[in-house]
Amino acid sequence: MNADDLKKQAAEAALEYVKGGIIGVGTGSTVNHFIDYLAGVKGKIEGTVSSSEASSERLKSHGIPVLDLNAAGELDIYIDGADESDHYLNLIKGGGGALTREKIIAGASKKFICIADESKLVDVLGSFPLPVEVIPMARSHVARQLVKMGGTPIWRENFVTDNGNAILDVHNLEIMKPREMENAINAIAGVVTTGIFAMRGADVLILGTEQGAKTVVPK
Numbered sequence: 001m002n003a004d005d006l007k008k009q010a011a012e013a014a015l016e017y018v019k020g021g022i023i024g025v026g027t028g029s030t031v032n033h034f035i036d037y038l039a040g041v042k043g044k045i046e047g048t049v050s051s052s053e054a055s056s057e058r059l060k061s062h063g064i065p066v067l068d069l070n071a072a073g074e075l076d077i078y079i080d081g082a083d084e085s086d087h088y089l090n091l092i093k094g095g096g097g098a099l100t101r102e103k104i105i106a107g108a109s110k111k112f113i114c115i116a117d118e119s120k121l122v123d124v125l126g127s128f129p130l131p132v133e134v135i136p137m138a139r140s141h142v143a144r145q146l147v148k149m150g151g152t153p154i155w156r157e158n159f160v161t162d163n164g165n166a167i168l169d170v171h172n173l174e175i176m177k178p179r180e181m182e183n184a185i186n187a188i189a190g191v192v193t194t195g196i197f198a199m200r201g202a203d204v205l206i207l208g209t210e211q212g213a214k215t216v217v218p219k
């Protein structure tokens, strides 16, 4: 099976968690498969809260209502992908640039179900360049602070987030203490948020594997 088949497998397995109400929906190619499967059971749910304009468009194209988080209140579940997960279900997210809205919805949800192909499970976070969303005028300042922390930030040129901001992709970080690093990066003036999801990691990770969908809970 190729990576996309494994993503589909994880996405389909996540339907088991869809019981009703309003559900949080993330962003990315794995979530796109989830949205397509969700369309088949859309009568079960009241609607969704989406983490990006791209996901909102796809949801609406299936006739699935997209609601404002402020009106929806606390959500029971949030389904989203990841660029990396460690065995404690600390994540790196933001490959698609939607990290800030993803972190907000994850924080506003009782249960965060992460869906991914098995290549995303790693021992230590950091091989995938860490996305950091920054206010445009602070880009160089934030980059200098990230260099002091041992990283090599690269500006994602020709990319603007749904919030109108820039992304720095930080290479060469070995994230041994995800919570500490999340807080330290978030404390830099001009950072909107970092793609480390450790203060609010996933509760369940569904991995697509050659042996079928496998559920992982935090070690």
Ligand code: 5RP
Residues within 6 Å of the ligand: 026, 027, 028, 029, 030, 031, 080, 081, 082, 083, 092, 093, 094, 095, 096, 097, 098, 099, 102
């Ligand atoms: C978007 C994300 C995605 O969840 C992450 O990039 C994984 O994407 P994919 O499912 O395409 O591998 O964080 O901001």
